[in-house]
Amino acid sequence: DVVLTQTPPTSSATIGQSVSISCRSSQSLLDSDGNTYLYWYLQRPSQSPQLLIYLVSKLGSGVPNRFSGSGSGTDFTLKISGVEAEDLGVYYCVQGTHDPWTFGGGTKLELK
């Protein structure tokens, strides 16, 4: 199975600060169809995950544009440009290129 390694495991930020989260895959996530099936989700406390980014860099519906995704192959990054209080929670990268779907271990974003 593809292993997704997220760093850091915990990030502390002040409101307005920019934050980056890394997701490294044990295999290339570039599919033979030319797509890279790498996603980012946010899970707020006691809530279900919600989509932020799909196909590496496409913004999900209704997601603020302070969120952005980048990367290729095995290395991917989620950036939050100006953290807001509602951004606190655990961020997961997810891959769907290889069966089975796998999730990263999560990055908890806390207020400093």
Next chain:
Amino acid sequence: QVQLKESGPGLVQPSQTLSLTCTVSGFSLTSNSVHWVRQPPGKGLEWVGAIWSGGSTDYNSALKSRLSISRDTSKSQVFLKMNSLQTEDTAIYFCTRMYTLGWYFDFWGPGTMVTVSS
């Protein structure tokens, strides 16, 4: 609007069988796949398996020997059955819809907590 909701027993004894139901509304099971994802308390997310719009299924290889996913399209329900439950199966179980055009999970149920304990 699109909604999913999980239901199940809450508490299951070790070695017994877990049966969960995901009831959906706002879309057809013949148009979108539904997946199960679980989360042990305080831990990360694990993909469990899926039933595709055509009725075929896929399972996490680590769970495949114990797992079955089926559906009743007339009732808009998806079923998960997992046998030989152990304490490590204790988790919140979510069902989620896959948005076909973007190949991502767009709507999720609130989840149902399953505790495996005697």
